[in-house]
Amino acid sequence: MSQKQDIRALSVEEINGFLKEKGQSAFRAKQIWQWLWQKSTRSFDDMSNLSKDLRVLLAEHFVINAASIDDMQISGDRTIKCAMKLFDGNVVESVLIPTETRMTACISSQVGCSLTCKFCATGRLDRLRNLKADEIYDQVVLVNNLAKEKYNQHLSNIVYMGMGEPLLNYAETLKSVDRITSADGLGMSAQRITVSTAGIAKMIKKLGDDNVKFNLALSLHAANEEKRNYIMPINESNSLENLTDALNYFYDKTGTRVTFEYIAFKDFNDSIIDAKELAAFCKKVPAKVNIIEYNPIDEGEFKQTTSTRLTAFKEHLESKGIIVNVRRSRGKDIDAACGQLANKNRSVTKR
Numbered sequence: 324m325s326q327k328q329d330i331r332a333l334s335v336e337e338i339n340g341f342l343k344e345k346g347q348s349a350f351r352a353k354q355i356w357q358w359l360w361q362k363s364t365r366s367f368d369d370m371s372n373l374s375k376d377l378r379v380l381l382a383e384h385f386v387i388n389a390a391s392i393d394d395m396q397i398s399g400d401r402t403i404k405c406a407m408k409l410f411d412g413n414v415v416e417s418v419l420i421p422t423e424t425r426m427t428a429c430i431s432s433q434v435g436c437s438l439t440c441k442f443c444a445t446g447r448l449d450r451l452r453n454l455k456a457d458e459i460y461d462q463v464v465l466v467n468n469l470a471k472e473k474y475n476q477h478l479s480n481i482v483y484m485g486m487g488e489p490l491l492n493y494a495e496t497l498k499s500v501d502r503i504t505s506a507d508g509l510g511m512s513a514q515r516i517t518v519s520t521a522g523i524a525k526m527i528k529k530l531g532d533d534n535v536k537f538n539l540a541l542s543l544h545a546a547n548e549e550k551r552n553y554i555m556p557i558n559e560s561n562s563l564e565n566l567t568d569a570l571n572y573f574y575d576k577t578g579t580r581v582t583f584e585y586i587a588f589k590d591f592n593d594s595i596i597d598a599k600e601l602a603a604f605c606k607k608v609p610a611k612v613n614i615i616e617y618n619p620i621d622e623g624e625f626k627q628t629t630s631t632r633l634t635a636f637k638e639h640l641e642s643k644g645i646i647v648n649v650r651r652s653r654g655k656d657i658d659a660a661c662g663q664l665a666n667k668n669r670s671v672t673k674r
């Protein structure tokens with residue numbers, strides 16, 4: 324591993340400072356910045372509007388630790404799962420989900436995860452480290468390239484729902500959104516980005532204070548403290564009551580209605596009583612609901628609900644005036660579906 328600093332950890336002002344110190348023109352900082360972010364250049368040699376001397380100087384002091392696609396699997400439903408290799412050999416997974424109306428990238432924010440949600444394959448991996456903003460950004464660029472190459476379309480949406488809890492990697496997550504949305508980055512609209520959290524109340528409030536423009540999704544999965552404690556241990560320290568407070572605070576500050584993600588598990592959270600609890604919770608916070616079809620993971624204790632129960636559950640919510648979407652699973656055959664990202668056959672430590 325190189326000891327040189329990754330130039331993408333620097334701000335444009337810091338690059339400017341470095342150039343000044345070396346007697347270079349300040350306007351080069353902007354050009355370098357564009358190469359790094361707008362054009363995702365992976366080598367100083369390719370920065371063709373810089374002098375040879377400046378390119379050598381940069382290479383002497385910095386590296387560009389770009390991620391790359393190490394492996395790829397294509398599902399029968401056209402979903403593509405990529406293993407993204409990071410500069411230190413760690414691997415995270417990113418997924419391209421094409422539908423009739425959208426081209427969505429599902430990206431990771433940590434190597435592994437510390438939150439041990441019972442239904443999630445990633446939760447069985449140790450959290451090895453947080454991703455840097457550039458590593459999150461690289462996933463978007465690489466998946467976007469794939470969307471253009473395979474389906475002749477650009478990405479339309481980005482969801483931070485891959486491996487890891489983005490709000491436990493707060494600063495780098497926000498920095499990555501900033502790069503994705505800025506004009507000298509990818510220039511995508513923040514409204515096309517959704518950050519999904521398992522529910523870290525303090526950080527949800529911070530999102531409100533930072534007045535973020537992207538969408539927020541809460542992985543709810545049970546609107547009952549006891550059941551949520553059972554499937555998501557994070558609920559023990561971030562109860563539904565705390566989350567209600569935090570989400571209302573977020574809504575007051577940003578005006579953005581949150582989405583509750585709700586995976587329907589057979590005979591666990593898919594009854595009419597569960598639907599009533601969810602409807603009551605939805606009255607406490609301005610929200611809409613995405614019900615997600617479950618994909619059983621190896622040796623997991625949960626099963627997929629039946630379509631009859633799913634329909635009854637959805638209809639109950641709708642009868643209470645709640646906006647509900649049902650998300651069918653994508654990429655099941657390649658373990659790319661929700662809750663299945665686990666670096667299968669790779670060398671990430673398993674609990």
Ligand code: SF4
Nearest residue numbers: 436440443446487521
């Ligand atoms: S659902 Fe999200 S927060 Fe929970 S273990 Fe999986 S990756 Fe981590």
